[in-house]
Every structure is written in structure tokens, then in C-alpha cells.
Amino acid sequence: MSSSTNSPKKNSAATSSWIGRFFLKAAIFAAGLGLCGALLGSLALALAWPNLPDLSAMIDYRPRVPLRIYTADKVLIGEFGEERRNVLRFNEIPDVMKSAILSAEDDRFYQHGGIDWMGVARAVVANLTHMSKTQGASTITMQVARNFYLSSEKTYTRKFYELLLTFKIEATLTKDQILDLYMNQIYLGHRAYGFAAASRTYFGKQLAEITPAEAAMLAGIPKAPSRFNPIANFDRAKSRQAYVLGRMRNLGYLTEPEYQQAMQQKIIIQSAPGTPAGGYAIHGDYVAELARQLLYGVYQDDIYSRGFNVYTTVQSKDQEVAYQAVRNGILDYTRRAPYPGPEDTVDLPAGIENTPVQLDAILDELQEKYPDNGDLLTAVVLSASPTKITVARTSNEIIDVTDKGALRIVARGLVKNAKDKVRIERGSVVYIHENGDHWEVINPPTVQAAFVSLRPQDGAIQSLVGGFDFEDGKFNRVTQAWRQPGSAFKPFIYASSLERGLTPATQVSDEPFTLTAAQTGSKAWAPKNYGRTYEPMLTMRQGLYKSKNMVSIRIMQAVGPKYVQDYVTRFGFDRERQPPVLPLALGAGSVTPLQLAGAYAVFANGGYRIPPYLIDHVTDSSGKVIMQAKPTIAGDAAARAIDPRTVYVMNDMLRGVATYGTGARVHRELKRDDIGGKTGTTNDSHDAWFAGFTPKLVGVVWMGYDQPRSLGSSETGGGASLPIWLDYMRYALKGQPQTPPGPIPDGLSKIDGEFYFAEFPPGQAVARVGLPSPNDIPLDGGGTDGITDLLNRLTGGSSPTRRIQPPPDVPF
Structure with missing residues (x-):
């Protein structure tokens, strides 16, 4: 009886004992997990904390006057240096701006310790309600950590570092210092960093002058700078502004009458003095960066703090027209592709x-x-x-x-x-x-183009565009891209021949030929004319008009490759990049667009080598001139590069190219007789060129891919690059009187419609360059060393664009 009556109690006690043991073990296990987690967390913290960046750079606001770059007509095109952000001290920023920022981004900024857990919960609820990411929970301190030191990649490691850096910032700086950093450094679209710069960019006024309505619009931008700024999308910016003003009212920063007045205020987007709303008056990024690099070579990092003002030779209207011409030309090609x-x-x-x-x-x-x-x-x-x-x-x-x-x-x-x-x-x-x-x-283009124009009298660059979009990379194709010039190089071969006894009337064979691998010491070489059309004989003038490859090769063979190599250096070409081999006649060497423009300037200015230059003068912060360009001027006997008779004949022939030859579109559209030029298309259409000039202006266009590949079998210099040149020249030459040819120089005669040097009259000049045997065509004037790379290029191989590293970026 007793055993039966005590059994339930025993069972109950046993059960209670088992449950107790279970919870005890669970508690021990949880404590163990917690301890392991704490140990792992401590280990991760110990490893990561020393790698966090030093915060001293965040608060180093030593006043510095920036480097500023201007066009020749005093239009600002670039600023480099910390003051570009218009840094203001915390007490210089108006309270209305501070309250707008706190209302828009982090209303509990002064209460939380870097992470707003209430805000996190609020964002989770809102996002779950809308089933999408409609709210974020980043605090101002977290944004400072992310924007200053961390990448934008979305990984757990980066988020972990962001949290640690957030805590470090909160532990090191005061709340006012953190807010100061945020207001001075946050990106706000259109190159504006900080609210002071944004006020100047969007409203054309100092930050101290803004109204609550304007402050609210600025405070709404950080959520999505490229979409919520009032230039990119005024409606979205206005909608965001209304939200911020509502928050300012609800948080007590604005009274109801002040709120209503701000909602009704008309927002006017206007430029600051010297610049349009959103940035600079013209697209001069490549010019400004090149000027910075040139000055950096003299003063190093001092250029960012000494208040230098650099005045370039570029004309603002020319520059903007060139920018639009390049952009339109690239988009036209993209539509065809x-x-x-x-x-x-x-x-x-x-x-x-x-x-x-x-x-x-x-x-x-x-x-x-x-x-x-x-x-x-x-x-x-x-x-x-x-x-x-x-x-x-x-x-x-x-x-x-x-x-x-x-x-x-x-x-x-x-x-x-x-x-x-x-x-x-x-x-x-x-x-x-x-x-x-x-x-x-239309997709953003993958093809690139470059354009440069300059005055041939002194080499002053008038416009320079190094690619489709500077923001995609600072690589300047005008000065840094070494490319094959193709047929645009032929005029220099022809010029060399005039001083060796050939004339525009010299008959040259246009028949094809082939050199075997044994003869070249490399691959077999069978050069071809564009379109693979051939004629028995052509005059040298006709060969240039039609850009015949066979004619150019035979002219170079007749003159001698070594002589040509020496001769072209007179135009400013690098000897090592123009090897003495027959493929050079087809433009198989390497040039930059700027170098080619300088070379064509020799034809334009009467035969003088005039180095191009970009910086006219530099002043210090007080306006004192500390550097002044002293360019070489055409007419200086020391700068004479080629015989004036050669210049006269080549100008006559190149004007013919622009009237009757591959560049005939120039004359059809511009209706001018004082323009000379030459198209250029390399093997497999990897590069397309047009170089053209008047006696007062030279312009060169290049188009191609940075990693060389064909533009397309139907793409040529005349179809791809010439339209860009024309778009620019329509503006640049508008209203400019034509310059007729000058008098025929001494020692040059025109006989039966063609020109002859006095020392090479009819009967003594070279009358005919026939079809020699392949064994009589030395690729390099006697040997085959050094031609393998050039032949590889001509037979389908190619190498990527050569790049020169610029000086370091601006230290922001």
C-alpha cells in the first residue's frame, strides 16, 4: 500500500530532477557558447582593431589654398586641393543646416553611441511592411566611417570594420567633431563635397545665406547624391525636400508658419560666380589634369596648398565644342555598331x-x-x-x-x-x-576617341579632349596613347622624297608584291591597298590623293628607310618609335595625337618645328606671375625643320587630298581652299585618324579601342574620325577669312602644271619608280633585325595602348 501510494511522488521527483539537470546542462552549454563567442569576438576585435585607420587625417583641416586651373579667357576648369571642399568650421555652419541634416539623416545623433538601435528596429519594420528596402539605419557616424575609409563593397567583413571604426570614431571624437566631418566631407553630387560646396554648386551662394527650404533640399541629397540632387532630378529633390521639412517641423526645428513658408519658397538653381550650377562652365577635365601633372613636375605636392593659379592656352568655347564633337562622334560610331x-x-x-x-x-x-x-x-x-x-x-x-x-x-x-x-x-x-x-x-560606348587642336605659329593648344568621359579614368589619349598612325603618316614619307629628287609628277608602280618569310627573316609580308584595288602606275600626287599603300612603300624604298627615319625626326617624332623599315611607309610606327598635331604644324606654319605647349602663365595667391611661357615662334631661323619648298609642295598636295582625295568631304562641307589634311586607317581598322590644318589652326582626331581591335571592316579615318574634325572646324573656322597660298619660294618652279626643285628639273628629277624585284626591296635598308614586331602588327597582331603613369592623384 505504502509503496503504491508513494510511487507518484517518486516519479514526480525524478521528473523534476531530470528537468533540472537538463536546464543546468543547457545553461552550461549556452554559457560555453557565449564564452566561445566572446572569446572569438575578442580575438576578432584584437586582430581588427590595430588595423583600423588612424583618425588624425580626418580632423587635419589645415587651411590650404587650392590649385586652380583656368582657360586662356579666365574660365575656371579645375580645382585641386583640400579647400576644394570649401571647409568650414563647425561654428561657421548655420544652425538651420545642422538641424536639416539631423532631421534627414540621424535625429538621435546626440543620444546614441554610434549605432541607433531604435532606428535599426524602425527600419526593419518599415522594410518588412513594404517588402523592400525603403529605409536604412546608417547613422551619421557610420556614414563618416564608410565614406572616409572603407570601400562600398557589400561584404560582412567590410560591415564588421565599419562597425568597429564607428565605435572608434565615437570614442575618439566629440559629437560636434563628427558632425563637422560629415558636413564638410560628404559627397553631394556634381563634384560637390560638403554642404558649403554644395550650396555654391546648386544655389550659387555661401552656406551662411541659405534658407530652411534650401537647407532641406541639400540635406536630402546624401540618400542618393546622383539622383536626389536638384540638377539631375529636380522633382525627386523637391519630394525629398518636403520630407525633410516635415521632419524638421515634427522635431521642433521649425514652427508651423516657418514650415509653411519653406514649403512655398521657390527654389532657384543658379551658378556661383564663374561656374554653372553643378560644376564647371565647360568640360575641361583632361586639360585641368594635364596642367596639374605639368605643374606637379616642378613643385611636387606644394602645388595643392600655395594658391597657384594656372592659366592655360585653351579657349573655353573651342574646348566645349571639341568635347561635344568627340562625344557625338563616338555616339555615332556606337549607333553603327x-x-x-x-x-x-x-x-x-x-x-x-x-x-x-x-x-x-x-x-x-x-x-x-x-x-x-x-x-x-x-x-x-x-x-x-x-x-x-x-x-x-x-x-x-x-x-x-x-x-x-x-x-x-x-x-x-x-x-x-x-x-x-x-x-x-x-x-x-x-x-x-x-x-x-x-x-x-544606347549603351555607354566602349570605343574611345581623342582630339587636339593648336596654333601652328607658336604651338599653343586651343582644345584637348582625351576620351569620352574623364570620370571613367584619367587616361589622356591625346598625350599618353601611343598608336600606329597608318596613312596619316604618309605625308612625311612623301616630304622626305621631295628632297631626294622625286616630284609630284614622278610615276610610281602601284602593283602588289610579296616578300617571303626567308626574305623578311620573319613572317611573309604581302602588303595590300585598301579595297585591294591596284593600278599599273600613278603619279606621286595621285598616290597621296588615293592613299595607295604600294606607292608609299616604293617611295620609301627609293628614298631609303634610314634616310626617312632621320628625316621624320625633324617633325618631332621619336627616332626609336619610327624604325627604318619599309612598313613605316604605312604608318607602322607609334605616335600620340599631340605628337602628330605638332608634326602637321610644320606643314601649316611654313616649315618650323614648334613644340606644343599648354600653360601660358602661373600666378601665386597674390596674383604675381611666377611662371611665363616663352614659346618658339614660327619664323625663328633656329626652328627651321624642313625646306620651305618642301612645305609649299606638300601644302599643295595635302590641299588636294582635302579637295579631291580621301578627305574630299572637307572641301564639300566647309567650302574652303586653304585646308590640307590626310586620313589614316591602320591594319584591320584598329585605328582611325584625320589630321587637318589651315595656316592658322591644326586639328588631329584619333578613334579606336584602348585594347586594339577592329573598329569594323567598313570603318576608316574618313568615316569615323573626319566627322569629329569637321564638327569642331565648323565652329573654329566660322567667319575666319581664307588664307591663300603665298608666293612660290625661290628655287621652286611650276613647269607643265607641276612643281620642281631647281636642283631636280625635268630630265634630272626621278621620273619613275618602277616595280623592282622582291630581292631588291630591303625591309630595313640591308637587314631584317628589329622588324618582327612591326610585321606582326601588320599581319594581324597588336599590342594594347601604351600608357605613361601620371603624377599621383590629388591627396584628398
């Missing part, structure tokens, strides 16, 4: 057009990944058919692409059986461009 497909494709839920918040959140993320490129604007496709593409820039900016010509550009992406890579469909991320009176879908 096969459409490569959208930049990306994202999942775009059905009906998202009816939920602006979600659509704008997607567009904001895409804009960060695929930012606008000048007038190429990021958009996402809402619908696509062969007759219409509808895209969204924002939830309020919906654009239809319906122009038939524009749709033909991307037609291969709109057909039913389009390949996945090129298909345009709902969710496709594309770039759009307003082309005249219609919109088009």
Missing part, C-alpha cells in the same frame, strides 16, 4: 508602377550601380516591343522611345527570338539619350 544588349536585367514585379515608393527604391539602387554618364541616363524598361520601348527614370518620369531610327539601333534586342544577352524586356537596365527631338536607347 551592333547593339550589345542591356547593362543588366532586374526582377520588376507586376504593377510596381502603381507603387512609386518601391519603384523608386529599385531605381535608386540601379542608379548607384549604373550612374548617369553625362547625357546618357540610366533607366529601367517597363515594356518593350518592336515599335515602342517604355522606360522609367523615376516613378514620375516615364519615357517612350518610339522613333523608328532609334528603334533600328536596338532592333536585334526587340525581335521575338532575340538572344538572352541582347534581349530588351521588362526589367532591362538601359541607358537613354535625348538625340535632337527624340529619345534613344
Whole structure:
């Protein structure tokens, strides 16, 4: 009985004992895990903390006056140095700006220790409610940590370092110092860093002068600088401004009347003195950077703090026209090339057009990944058919692409059986461009181009554009890209021949020939004319007009490769880059666009070698001139490069090229008789050139890929590069009187319609350059050493663009 009555109690006690033991073990296990976690966390902290950056650089605001770069007509095109950010002390920043920032970004900034846990919870709830990322939880301190020292990659390691750096900043600096850093250094679009610079960029006024309405608009920009700034998208900026003003009212920074007044204020976007809203008055980035590099070579890092003002030779209007000409020429080529497909494709839920918040959140993320490129604007496709593409820039900016010509550009992406890579469909991320009176879908170009113009009398550079977009990289193709000039080099071969007894009337064989591998010591060489058309004989003048390769090779063979190598150095070409081999007759050496422009200036100015220059003078912070250019002037006997008779004949022949030859479009469109020029297209159309000049202006255009590949079998210098040159010259030569040819120089006669040097009259000049035996054609004047690389290029091989490292970037 007793045993039976005590059994439930025993069972209950046993159960309680088991549960107790279980929770005890669980507690011990949890404590162990916690201890392990703490140990691992401590270890990670111990390893990571010493690697965090020193914060001294964040607060080193030693006042410095920046380096400023100007055009010849005193238009600001660049600033380099810390003061570019218009740094203000904390007490110099108006309270209305501080309250706007706190309302927009971190209203509990002065209460939390770097991470706002209440804000994190609020953001999680909001994002779950909308099923998308509509709110973030980054504090001002976290943004300072991320923007100053960390990359933008989204990894757990980077986030961990961001949190640690956030704690370090909070432990080291006061709240006012952190807010000071944020307000002075945060990027706010259109090259503006800090709110003082942004106020100048967008409103044309000092930060101390802004109103609550303007402060709220500026405070709304950090969320998405490329999309919420009032120049890129005024409607989005205005919407964001309304949100910030509402927060300022709710937090007590604005009274109701002040709020209503701010909401009703009209925002005027205007330029600061000397610059337009959003940046500089013209696109002179490549010019400014080159000027910085040149000055850096003299003063090193001192240039960023001593208040130097650099005045270049560039004319502002010429520069802007050149920029637009290069950009338009590259876009025209891109329209001709096969459409490569959208930049990306994202999942775009059905009906998202009816939920602006979600659509704008997607567009904001895409804009960060695929930012606008000048007038190429990021958009996402809402619908696509062969007759219409509808895209969204924002939830309020919906654009239809319906122009038939524009749709033909991307037609291969709109057909039913389009390949996945090129298909345009709902969710496709594309770039759009307003082309005249219609919109088009067009990818950011992968091809590049460069343009430079200069005065041949003294070498002063008038305009310089080193590529499609400076923001894609500072590599300046005008000065740093060593490329084969192709047929644009032929005039220098012809010039050398005039001083060796050939005349424009000399008959030259145009028949093809082949050299065997045994004869070359490398690969077999069978040079060809463009289009593979040949004629038995042509005059030298006809050979230049038609840009015949066979004629150029035989002229060089007749003159002698070694003589040609020596001769072309008179124009400023590097001897080592122009080896004495027959392929040089086809432009198989290497030049930069600037070097080629300087060489053509010798023809334009009467035969004088005038080195190009960019900086006219430099002043210190007080305006005192500390450097002044002293250019060589055409007419200086010491600068004489070639015989004036050679110049006269070559000018006559090159004007013929621009009137009757491969550059005849020049005369058709500009209707001028004082322009000479030459097209250039290298093997497999890797490079396309046009070099043209008047007696007062030289311009050179290059187009190609940085990693050489064919532009397309139908692309030539006349089709790809000449249009850029024409766009520029239409402006530059407008209203300029024509310069007729001068008197025929002494020692030169015109007999039966052609020119002859006195020492090479008819009967004594070389009358005919025939078809020699292959054994009589030495590639290098007697041997074959050193030609392998050139022959490789001519037979299909190529090497990437040669680059010269510029001085270090500005130390921000």
C-alpha cells in the first residue's frame, strides 16, 4: 500500500530532477557558447582593431589654398586641393543646416553611441511592411566611417570594420567633431563635397545665406547624391525636400508658419560666380589634369596648398565644342555598331508602377550601380516591343522611345527570338539619350576617341579632349596613347622624297608584291591597298590623293628607310618609335595625337618645328606671375625643320587630298581652299585618324579601342574620325577669312602644271619608280633585325595602348 501510494511522488521527483539537470546542462552549454563567442569576438576585435585607420587625417583641416586651373579667357576648369571642399568650421555652419541634416539623416545623433538601435528596429519594420528596402539605419557616424575609409563593397567583413571604426570614431571624437566631418566631407553630387560646396554648386551662394527650404533640399541629397540632387532630378529633390521639412517641423526645428513658408519658397538653381550650377562652365577635365601633372613636375605636392593659379592656352568655347564633337562622334560610331544588349536585367514585379515608393527604391539602387554618364541616363524598361520601348527614370518620369531610327539601333534586342544577352524586356537596365527631338536607347560606348587642336605659329593648344568621359579614368589619349598612325603618316614619307629628287609628277608602280618569310627573316609580308584595288602606275600626287599603300612603300624604298627615319625626326617624332623599315611607309610606327598635331604644324606654319605647349602663365595667391611661357615662334631661323619648298609642295598636295582625295568631304562641307589634311586607317581598322590644318589652326582626331581591335571592316579615318574634325572646324573656322597660298619660294618652279626643285628639273628629277624585284626591296635598308614586331602588327597582331603613369592623384 505504502509503496503504491508513494510511487507518484517518486516519479514526480525524478521528473523534476531530470528537468533540472537538463536546464543546468543547457545553461552550461549556452554559457560555453557565449564564452566561445566572446572569446572569438575578442580575438576578432584584437586582430581588427590595430588595423583600423588612424583618425588624425580626418580632423587635419589645415587651411590650404587650392590649385586652380583656368582657360586662356579666365574660365575656371579645375580645382585641386583640400579647400576644394570649401571647409568650414563647425561654428561657421548655420544652425538651420545642422538641424536639416539631423532631421534627414540621424535625429538621435546626440543620444546614441554610434549605432541607433531604435532606428535599426524602425527600419526593419518599415522594410518588412513594404517588402523592400525603403529605409536604412546608417547613422551619421557610420556614414563618416564608410565614406572616409572603407570601400562600398557589400561584404560582412567590410560591415564588421565599419562597425568597429564607428565605435572608434565615437570614442575618439566629440559629437560636434563628427558632425563637422560629415558636413564638410560628404559627397553631394556634381563634384560637390560638403554642404558649403554644395550650396555654391546648386544655389550659387555661401552656406551662411541659405534658407530652411534650401537647407532641406541639400540635406536630402546624401540618400542618393546622383539622383536626389536638384540638377539631375529636380522633382525627386523637391519630394525629398518636403520630407525633410516635415521632419524638421515634427522635431521642433521649425514652427508651423516657418514650415509653411519653406514649403512655398521657390527654389532657384543658379551658378556661383564663374561656374554653372553643378560644376564647371565647360568640360575641361583632361586639360585641368594635364596642367596639374605639368605643374606637379616642378613643385611636387606644394602645388595643392600655395594658391597657384594656372592659366592655360585653351579657349573655353573651342574646348566645349571639341568635347561635344568627340562625344557625338563616338555616339555615332556606337549607333553603327551592333547593339550589345542591356547593362543588366532586374526582377520588376507586376504593377510596381502603381507603387512609386518601391519603384523608386529599385531605381535608386540601379542608379548607384549604373550612374548617369553625362547625357546618357540610366533607366529601367517597363515594356518593350518592336515599335515602342517604355522606360522609367523615376516613378514620375516615364519615357517612350518610339522613333523608328532609334528603334533600328536596338532592333536585334526587340525581335521575338532575340538572344538572352541582347534581349530588351521588362526589367532591362538601359541607358537613354535625348538625340535632337527624340529619345534613344544606347549603351555607354566602349570605343574611345581623342582630339587636339593648336596654333601652328607658336604651338599653343586651343582644345584637348582625351576620351569620352574623364570620370571613367584619367587616361589622356591625346598625350599618353601611343598608336600606329597608318596613312596619316604618309605625308612625311612623301616630304622626305621631295628632297631626294622625286616630284609630284614622278610615276610610281602601284602593283602588289610579296616578300617571303626567308626574305623578311620573319613572317611573309604581302602588303595590300585598301579595297585591294591596284593600278599599273600613278603619279606621286595621285598616290597621296588615293592613299595607295604600294606607292608609299616604293617611295620609301627609293628614298631609303634610314634616310626617312632621320628625316621624320625633324617633325618631332621619336627616332626609336619610327624604325627604318619599309612598313613605316604605312604608318607602322607609334605616335600620340599631340605628337602628330605638332608634326602637321610644320606643314601649316611654313616649315618650323614648334613644340606644343599648354600653360601660358602661373600666378601665386597674390596674383604675381611666377611662371611665363616663352614659346618658339614660327619664323625663328633656329626652328627651321624642313625646306620651305618642301612645305609649299606638300601644302599643295595635302590641299588636294582635302579637295579631291580621301578627305574630299572637307572641301564639300566647309567650302574652303586653304585646308590640307590626310586620313589614316591602320591594319584591320584598329585605328582611325584625320589630321587637318589651315595656316592658322591644326586639328588631329584619333578613334579606336584602348585594347586594339577592329573598329569594323567598313570603318576608316574618313568615316569615323573626319566627322569629329569637321564638327569642331565648323565652329573654329566660322567667319575666319581664307588664307591663300603665298608666293612660290625661290628655287621652286611650276613647269607643265607641276612643281620642281631647281636642283631636280625635268630630265634630272626621278621620273619613275618602277616595280623592282622582291630581292631588291630591303625591309630595313640591308637587314631584317628589329622588324618582327612591326610585321606582326601588320599581319594581324597588336599590342594594347601604351600608357605613361601620371603624377599621383590629388591627396584628398
